[in-house]
Amino acid sequence: MSDLFVPAASPRPAPRFSRHILVAEGELLCRGDDFLHSQPAPAVVLCSHYLGELAGEPCGVHQLSRRIEVPGCEWRRLRSLLGAVDELRFALAGRAMQVVDWDRDHRFCGRCGRETEYHPRDRARVCPGCRLAVYPRISPCVIMLVTRGEECLLARHTHHRHSLYTALAGFIEPGENAEQALRREVQEEVGLEVGESHYIGSQSWPFPGQLMLGYLARWHAGRVRPDRDEIAEADWYHYTDLPEIPPPQTLSGQLIRTFAASISKNGKR
Structure with missing residues (x-):
């Protein structure tokens, strides 16, 4: 089976x-x-x-x-x-x-404070008073590997205890589409402008409840300036000389490996 x-x-x-x-x-x-x-x-x-x-x-x-x-x-x-x-x-x-x-x-209603009940059919908790229904929350995020020729931008996050270098990521804000969030997050976190981007795939990320949308995005302009708030350090790395990166079970690890394999096979992008 x-x-x-x-x-x-x-x-x-x-x-x-x-x-x-x-x-x-x-x-x-x-x-x-x-x-x-x-x-x-x-x-x-x-x-x-x-x-x-x-x-x-x-x-x-x-x-x-x-x-x-x-x-x-x-x-x-x-x-x-x-x-x-x-x-x-x-x-x-x-x-x-x-x-x-x-x-x-969500045992209690966030609107009126009453104890909630299970919906008879859906996976939801419903307030018997104001009828507010709460379903499991999924937050959409973008995760993007910025590339420049045979190099990719990798960053070490300030809140991570380990020494892994990973792709940039961030939450999609109300009113944004994924591509707008991608450009904003790259600008805010490392001061770069990106051009063309290509969607690669998605992954459920339960820490605590995100849907990660993965992209490869080409560098357009600017020099790397980590914000030091979320990004401790960031730099360009040649695809043959990468630091410690996330495992292939993660979307970040998959983006990095996809980029490296593509360059190795097809040459400079």
């Missing part, structure tokens, strides 16, 4: 789960790198949600009231699974965490 995950378009009615994901205090219960369990935990479950089917098996996530000790298992942060599991399973773990976070964060 194909190892394919089919997300649930609607959480109700939910089938009986065959695979269980257990979450407590922002962490997943794992046996090694495996977070999918054949049985739910013998503990108080605050909420359970149907996520979809993995290889034809219904998967659900359970939020527990506390972390429990399970022989042979440990509690792990979601980010620790990045690169440790394949892209499909990481996306499933991210989906589980985002659904649990949405449920926890």
Whole structure:
């Protein structure tokens, strides 16, 4: 059977789960790198949600009231699974965490303060008073690798503890399209103007709930001036002499590798 995950378009009615994901205090219960369990935990479950089917098996996530000790298992942060599991399973773990976070964060109405209720069909929490409906929030972002001939611009972010150099990224503001956000973010973060851009692909990024839209963008004018607020340092790197970059499971890593492979194959852009 194909190892394919089919997300649930609607959480109700939910089938009986065959695979269980257990979450407590922002962490997943794992046996090694495996977070999918054949049985739910013998503990108080605050909420359970149907996520979809993995290889034809219904998967659900359970939020527990506390972390429990399970022989042979440990509690792990979601980010620790990045690169440790394949892209499909990481996306499933991210989906589980985002659904649990949405449920926890919207138990009360942000408009009138009343306790919310589950929608009878959709994945939404609805206020019985003012009828405000809140669905899981997804924030669109752009992530762009700026290129100049055989070089690409890589940056180290101020809030990252590791030494990885990555592509630039930022949230799309109200009223912007993706290309406008791309140009604005590059100007704000490193002081450059970009010209032609090409969409490469997208990725769900569950930290905490973004949809990343990936681009290659050609440098047009300006010199690199990191803003020092979000960008600690940035510089041009030849495709044959790159610093430590994100793993290929990330969209940033894919953009960088796509650029390097294209130059290696076709020559200077």
